[in-house]
Amino acid sequence: MKARVHVMLKDGVLDPQGEAIRHALGALGFDGVDGVRQGKVIELDLADGTSRETVEQMCEKLLANTVIESYAVEVG
């Protein structure tokens, strides 16, 4: 089975990488880009029957720094 985890910086945490993308898009002539946030997506190929709770534990223990990052799990 597959699971996908999105890890994004929490609101209020500065995102210099996203800001750099926003600036570069403007320099390339793309107007109307009001904000950019960059995060990570992690695709996991797991043994069948792995529970969503297990994937959430992976996030808490390794995949996300929950002080500054939030995560969302999609299973299946």
Added chain:
Amino acid sequence: MKARVHVMLKDGVLDPQGEAIRHALGALGFDGVDGVRQGKVIELDLADGTSRETVEQMCEKLLANTVIESYAVEVG
């Protein structure tokens, strides 16, 4: 309006970061993790009416290195 872009390494391109995550999950006692791929997710806050084609141009020109990366655009 919001758009979300996923950028993943193409199949066949080595992903050492994903491999490091897979190894670390095993060391933490999570069994059955057969594969991990890590990519980027970019959330764009755009002017209303921006077309999907415009976002795809942003991917082609800046957000993805299309030699080694594939991208997927979700609009709205």
